[in-house]
Amino acid sequence: MHPDVQEILYSKAEIDNRVADLGKTLSRDYDGLNPLCICILKGAIIFTADLIRQMDIPLQLDAIAVSSYGDSTSSSGIVRILKDLETAVENRHVLVIEDIVDTGLTLHYLTDLLNRRNPASLKVVSLLDKPSRRKVQIKPDYLGFSIPDHFVVGYGFDYAQKYRNLPYIGILKKAVYSS
Numbered sequence: 001m002h003p004d005v006q007e008i009l010y011s012k013a014e015i016d017n018r019v020a021d022l023g024k025t026l027s028r029d030y031d032g033l034n035p036l037c038i039c040i041l042k043g044a045i046i047f048t049a050d051l052i053r054q055m056d057i058p059l060q061l062d063a064i065a066v067s068s069y070g071d072s073t074s075s076s077g078i079v080r081i082l083k084d085l086e087t088a089v090e091n092r093h094v095l096v097i098e099d100i101v102d103t104g105l106t107l108h109y110l111t112d113l114l115n116r117r118n119p120a121s122l123k124v125v126s127l128l129d130k131p132s133r134r135k136v137q138i139k140p141d142y143l144g145f146s147i148p149d150h151f152v153v154g155y156g157f158d159y160a161q162k163y164r165n166l167p168y169i170g171i172l173k174k175a176v177y178s179s
């Protein structure tokens with residue numbers, strides 16, 4: 001285990017099992033709809049790569065990069081688009097692939113933005129959810145795991161751009177971000 005990690009929350013095997021389940025459910029729900037899957041960069045890269053390989057239906061992939069201002073472990077709700085989509089959303093069945101819903105401010109902004117582009121449908125799959133931190137009422141349509149209020153790293157999750165490549169999801173030691 002990485003020395004900055006206090007505890008492993010989900011092992012690689014636990015994540016793989018849950019992602020396979022989500023892939024099965026999504027394959028069933030989106031059968032025949034050729035969904036436009038939108039990866040939210042960079043955090044959702046690894047989840048997206050694993051999830052779409054568990055979906056055995058035709059689909060399309062695009063990515064959007066957003067940055068939210070705030071201190072390093074919490075979001076301010078002010079979202080800026082760093083890289084927009086290349087694909088038109090109008091009349092498409094859009095599936096937003098997010099890493100985590102924390103305050104919900106990022107997802108609220110993004111779903112608003114995408115809804116204004118008139119998709120046929122718009123749903124969100126998030127690997128993690130921290131419902132106790134919510135500032136706006138928003139809920140992912142599909143969810144991997146609901147977790148308590150911990151700052152997590154690994155499997156795409158970063159702190160100051162570090163730890164994304166850890167194969168598990170771990171709780172970051174408080175000393176790392178409070179010093």
Ligand code: IMP
Nearest residue numbers: 043075101102103104105106151152157
């Ligand atoms: P929200 O706008 O507060 O819902 O925050 C969303 C973004 O904050 C996520 O997409 C993550 O990039 C980041 N974030 C929130 N909680 C964590 C965490 O525990 N670890 C790493 N990143 C996090």
